[in-house]
Amino acid sequence: MNEKDLWRQVLEELKISVSKPIFQTLLSKTALFSLEKEVATIACPNPYIQSLVETRYYSLLKNILDKKTGKNNSLLFIVKQLEKAGQQKSEGPLFSWQENGGRKRFDRQSGLNRKYSFETFVVGNSNNFAHAAAQAIIKNPGTAYNPFFVWGGVGVGKTHLLQAIGWALKEKNKEINLLYIPSETFTNELVAALQQKKIFPFKKKYRSLDVLLVDDIHFIAGKEYSQEEFFHTFNKLYVSGRQIVLSSDRRPEEIPKIEERLTSRFMGGLTVDIQPPDYEMRVAILKAKCREAGADLEEKAIDFLAENISSNVRELEGTLAQVLAQAQAEGRKPDLEFVNKFFGIKGKARQKTVAPRNVIAAVSRHFKIKTGDLLGPCRKKEFVVPRQIAMYLLRKELELPLVRVGELVGGRDHTTIIHGVEKINKRFSLDSNLRHEIMLIKETLYS
Ligand code: ADP
Ligand code: MG
Numbered sequence: 001m002n003e004k005d006l007w008r009q010v011l012e013e014l015k016i017s018v019s020k021p022i023f024q025t026l027l028s029k030t031a032l033f034s035l036e037k038e039v040a041t042i043a044c045p046n047p048y049i050q051s052l053v054e055t056r057y058y059s060l061l062k063n064i065l066d067k068k069t070g071k072n073n074s075l076l077f078i079v080k081q082l083e084k085a086g087q088q089k090s091e092g093p094l095f096s097w098q099e100n101g102g103r104k105r106f107d108r109q110s111g112l113n114r115k116y117s118f119e120t121f122v123v124g125n126s127n128n129f130a131h132a133a134a135q136a137i138i139k140n141p142g143t144a145y146n147p148f149f150v151w152g153g154v155g156v157g158k159t160h161l162l163q164a165i166g167w168a169l170k171e172k173n174k175e176i177n178l179l180y181i182p183s184e185t186f187t188n189e190l191v192a193a194l195q196q197k198k199i200f201p202f203k204k205k206y207r208s209l210d211v212l213l214v215d216d217i218h219f220i221a222g223k224e225y226s227q228e229e230f231f232h233t234f235n236k237l238y239v240s241g242r243q244i245v246l247s248s249d250r251r252p253e254e255i256p257k258i259e260e261r262l263t264s265r266f267m268g269g270l271t272v273d274i275q276p277p278d279y280e281m282r283v284a285i286l287k288a289k290c291r292e293a294g295a296d297l298e299e300k301a302i303d304f305l306a307e308n309i310s311s312n313v314r315e316l317e318g319t320l321a322q323v324l325a326q327a328q329a330e331g332r333k334p335d336l337e338f339v340n341k342f343f344g345i346k347g348k349a350r351q352k353t354v355a356p357r358n359v360i361a362a363v364s365r366h367f368k369i370k371t372g373d374l375l376g377p378c379r380k381k382e383f384v385v386p387r388q389i390a391m392y393l394l395r396k397e398l399e400l401p402l403v404r405v406g407e408l409v410g411g412r413d414h415t416t417i418i419h420g421v422e423k424i425n426k427r428f429s430l431d432s433n434l435r436h437e438i439m440l441i442k443e444t445l446y447s
Contacts, residue, residue, distance in 0.1 A: 006068060007032035013064045018057075025325040026053055033080060040065055040073045043080035047115075048293055048321030050077045055314060078105070110170065111180040116163035122288050124281025127157060130272045134161060137243060138168045141211060145270035147234075147244035151251055152274035153428075155314025158247040161274070162213045165245055169211055178211040183219045187226040194225075203229075207236045213245045217266070222257040234265055244269075276425060279418065282306035282316055289317055295324050300336040307402060307418055308343065310425050343401070354445050356394055356408050363390040366441045375410035388420035389438060395421045397442065 001009075007030075014027050026049055033043040042061070044050035053061070054077045065073050105114045123131045136144040148165075150158050166180045186206075193202035206212065212233070220226050237244055248255060251273075252266035277285060283306045290297045297320075305323070309316050323342050327334035364371045367386040374386055387409060394405045395417070402414040409417070427434050 003032045003035055006035070006065075009068055010061070010064050014057075014060065017060060017064075021326070025322060025329055027057065029325070031080075033078065035069070035073070038071050038073045039076055041076045041078055044077055045079070046293060046321075046325075047079050048289075048317070049325055050079050051115075052318050052321045053077060055318070110166060110178050112163050112166045112170070112178075114167075116160040117167045118164045120288065120292060121157070121160055121164050122281065122285045124277055124284055126275035126277045126281055127161070130161060130274050133270055133272055134165050134168075137245070138165060138172065141169060141243040142241040146238065146241075147246055147266060147269040149252060149266050149269065149271040150245070150247045150274060151249065151271065153249065153276060153312060155312030156274045156276055157313050158274060159215055162215055162245055162247055166211070166213055169243075176210045177208060178213070179206075179209050180213040180215065182215045183217045183226075183230075186214060186230065187220065187223055190226055190229055203233075206233045209237060209242060211243045211245070212237055215247050216249070217246045218248045218250065218255045218258075220258065220262075221255055227259050227262055231259070231262055231265070234262075238265070276310065276312050277316070278422070279306055279310075282310070285313055285316055286320060289320055293324065295334070297324075298333075298335045301334060301339040304336060304339050304343075307414075310418075310422055311396075343399070354398060356398060356400065356404075358445060359393050359398065360390055360408065362441050362444050363393065366437070366444070377410070388424050389441070391417050391420040392424040393438070393441065393445075397445070 010032075011028060011030075015023050018027065029045050029049055030053060031043045033041040035041070042053070044053055054075075058075060062073060062075055065075070106112070107114075121131070130150055133145055133148060137148055150161060152158055163180055166178055169176055169178055190202060193199045214230075220230060234244060246266060252263050252271060255263070283302060286297070286302045286305055290302070301323075305316070305320060309319050323334055323339055326342060327338055332338055360371060360374060363386050364374045367374075367382070369383060369386060373383050374390060376383070391405055391409055394400050394408060395402070400408070402417045405417045405421075406412045406414050409420075424434070424438075428438070
């Protein structure tokens with residue numbers, strides 16, 4: 001079967017698994033560029049669709065493709081216009097790494113992806129400390145802060161920062177022996193090395209590095225042998241003054257099922273967190289992403305997006321991609337009117353399931369306070385926190401417009417709502433009690 005037919009079949013199956021707008025604006029725009037040695041290269045028309053499809057639909061696509069081919073494929077996403085992808089194919093090599101005006105997009109040896117460099121990293125309140133520390137490390141690797149431990153919720157830019165550090169160090173010293181690796185890959189390689197009796201080359205590879213960047217180290221939790229091996233790798237590198245950079249979704253001491261001796265090593269250098277971006281930073285990120293994509297988004301539309309998506313950079317980027325792709329599909333300018341419409345449609349679909357008054361009732365019930373107090377003016381903490389949680393749920397779960405949330409929560413203006421939602425948002429990633437409370441309330445909403 002040729003690639004076109006194979007992909008047509010994959011898309012047919014995808015169609016049943018995702019919503020129509022997602023299929024039309026995102027997935028139908030992809031094409032199978034090549035399939036060789038179990039590496040499927042998938043062409044996407046622009047970087048936004050690429051990043052969205054890659055982050056959200058990787059496993060779904062892989063499952064379908066694996067089923068159709070009976071193989072265990074890896075997927076690689078590239079930016080290529082579909083027609084061009086077709087033309088290129090008949091011309092010569094199926095795929096070359098020369099993207100981005102001749103610069104390699106992905107560097108196999110170091111595991112670094114061009115997409116994630118400091119050139120595209122926006123610095124703001126939520127990450128300026130992490131950024132500053134990274135700069136110090138780049139100046140003095142191995143001595144400034146070792147290890148450097150970055151933690152934060154999903155999509156706040158940990159991977160981007162690790163990779164950017166990697167690129168910057170490589171630019172300073174082309175010969176540097178540097179490796180970026182997700183901790184899961186470390187584990188998988190270790191298992192393979194053990195099975196193939198190649199543990200010695202494995203140890204050698206890691207212990208001879210100048211810089212080791214391990215992403216999502218929390219995935220090492222509960223894996224004793226990986227922890228053991230990582231401990232020795234860490235020590236070897238550390239004593240020889242090699243830089244180690246780690247990322248995780250939480251502080252070292254909060255990672256469960258991890259050996260104490262590792263935790264204390266992780267805490268031995270500098271630990272910094274990256275928070276979800278605040279409003280100004282969200283605006284800056286949206287502007288930067290628009291510039292990158294060559295998209296012209298109205299200032300007002302940018303404001304609207306920045307106000308309405310507050311969870312993390314990935315979601316911000318993803319939603320922007322959806323808006324731009326949809327506008328492009330409809331041949332419209334992505335102005336405020338369009339963006340409003342885009343959100344309006346989304347909002348309605350959810351509203352059907354839970355009514356706003358049920359949210360307010362559920363929150364009051366959960367905190368054992370009167371609805372009148374929840375919606376009223378009193379600034380006592382016992383009312384303020386539940387009130388903010390109600391705002392948060394109305395906004396996040398029901399995806400209601402800010403103004404509407406304001407009306408529902410005692411006639412408050414939208415800035416109060418932004419503030420309230422943001423407060424909860426910030427605490428959400430840090431405070432497990434709060435997360436638990438919100439989860440309990442949500443359970444009563446959907447049961
Ligand atoms: P994490 O690893 O924390 O889950 P990522 O580094 O994968 O998050 O970031 C998610 C997406 O958001 C990526 O596409 C990344 O490029 C983008 N991103 C995150 N932080 C920033 C930033 N400060 N400036 C620009 N883009 C960012
Ligand atoms: Mg990451």
